[in-house]
Amino acid sequence: MERKPTEVRQEEIRKAVLQIIDSEGLHNLSTRKLAEKVGVTEGALFRHFKSKRDMLLSIIDGVEDVLMKSLQSVAMSDAPSSERLFKFLCVHVQYLIENKGITMLLFSEAAHSNDSELKSRMLNVLNTQKQLAKKIIQDGIAGGEWDSSLQVENVATLYMGIPISLNIELVLNPLGVNTENFCKRMMCLLERALRKTK
Amino acid sequence: MERKPTEVRQEEIRKAVLQIIDSEGLHNLSTRKLAEKVGVTEGALFRHFKSKRDMLLSIIDGVEDVLMKSLQSVAMSDAPSSERLFKFLCVHVQYLIENKGITMLLFSEAAHSNDSELKSRMLNVLNTQKQLAKKIIQDGIAGGEWDSSLQVENVATLYMGIPISLNIELVLNPLGVNTENFCKRMMCLLERALRKTK
DNA sequence: TTGACTCGTAAGTGATTACTTGCTAAGTTA
DNA sequence: TAACTTAGCAAGTAATCACTTACGAGTCAA
Incomplete structure (x- = not known):
């Protein structure tokens, strides 16, 4: 004891x-x-x-205090947009790897919880992630780094699928996922989608 | 009665x-x-x-018989790759919209089920989806439609996040998601990522 | 030394879980 | 019409759920 x-x-x-x-x-x-x-x-x-519910609420507290604050500061920095977006993705993915149940907890409770406080806090986390991603993309377009014909909303939607793609990878291939390079590989594709059409 | x-x-x-x-x-x-x-x-x-388990197994039967067969036939058709990929995404997304619990069931059970038959069948569905997407992408690169410097695996990983992005959208914005145009909007971004670098 | 406080245990609580039993009536076939 | 099968019901079952209660043992200040 x-x-x-x-x-x-x-x-x-x-x-x-x-x-x-x-x-x-x-x-x-x-x-x-x-x-x-x-x-x-x-x-x-x-x-x-x-209560069990309080354990989950305490976990969200941690997500808000650690992950969301980091994402916020990356999104608001004055680095070039492509650098910011890459850093944003890295921080995001790194946190999910180090706290492996978070993705499912966030996703499942945001969608299905019958506890309205829990649900709205989960939704808020997801929504804030997306809004921050939109800010970076918007800045990159306004600053002439990326193509002005792009719809910010659509790129952000695509972005939001990426952290979950990592989860799918880990499930399909529990041993051999190169999480080191995951962000680089995804960022490379995002950059291709974002670059200007000459 | x-x-x-x-x-x-x-x-x-x-x-x-x-x-x-x-x-x-x-x-x-x-x-x-x-x-x-x-x-x-x-x-x-x-x-x-x-049993309750049998209900879930019966649902997977349906996914295999209907969705996977359709995806298979789209992936194996002889249309141009970009047309095939778009059709593939449309069939995929359409099925998930018409059978709304499937995404969560697939994802959650594939990752977490302690029933090994259930789990392996869910994994198989996800894995087959990815392999079929890879085939289309590979064909498009080999046929000169898309950029030969692309890594097929990475594009397929990105693709797998898209149907779940739809779920996130529906959760964040339960009333106003334009599911009609969702595939077009995502396909447009995929095409940008895939096109040749001149 | 004593008394308060904290962190632990063992053994409960009623509610809910997936599933079963015994029975009945509707529908089908001989 | 009689016999059989099917699909329903009400009322169970043991197991598990989140959580509580009563109590004990270590720590520390007065």
Whole structure:
């Protein structure tokens, strides 16, 4: 029976939640499995979070504090647009790789949660990601880097599929995905789509 | 108490399963909700499928028989590659719009199911989609339509994100997505990425 | 030393899960 | 019409769900 301060256990629980979602899916996330993974009894979990829902909300807090702030600062920087877009994609993908359950949690809860606070916060994260991507693309077009006949909205829609493409890759090919180069390979295609028609 | 032949009820049940997955997610698909939606008791469901698992397997049967066969025939046709790719995307997207729970079911079960038959069939569907897309792209490059410096694999990865981008759009913007033009808008960007660098 | 506080356990709680049982009436065939 | 099959119902089942309760043991300040 190992005792740890509540902040440490909370972090362990959040990590375990994401691990279970990543490996078994949200519908297999039970407090029993979670307790087993953390190495405590079910009762102990509720010492640190008042409900399962609160664990998920705490995870979103982390996404907003870490990922969204980074994305925001990249999108608002004054680097050239193509550099910004690449950096944006890298930060985005890196975070999803290091926090593997997030993609499914975000996507699944944004679409299907019957908890309106949870749902709206998930939707907000997705929507903000898209708006930031749009800003970069818009800047690149206005600044003459990219083709002015492009529709910003469409490029942003295409962009939003990319992080999930990575998840599909990892599922189809769990061993051999080159996550290092993933961003470069996708950025190369985005650049081709964005460049000016001469 | 309305009696219907088992084939009719089976189809009603499959539709109801997908409706629930689409609107509330796989983790909210219970036999209770399902029975309510179909308009029978829970017991009656098990007259037509021997388990909940069997309902999902029957849905995959449909995906393989209808969607995959159509995609196959489009990919193998002798039309120009850009026409084939557009048709491929249209057939793909059209099916997902008409069977709205499929995307989440495919994606979620392929990644997370602990049922190995279910999982491998879902993976097979995703993998086949990607392989067919690769064939079209490869043909277009070999035939001189598209740029020979492109990596087929990367374009196919990008392609696989597009149907899910549609889902994200529908979630972010449940009323106002122009699904009519979605394929055209995405195809336009794909064409830009694929065209030759002069 | 005592008393408060914190983090843990074991053993519950009622609700919900997928699924089964025993029965009945409608439809079909002999 | 009688016999059989099919598709429905109401009322169960054990298992699992998220969560609670009552209690104990370590830490630390007064």
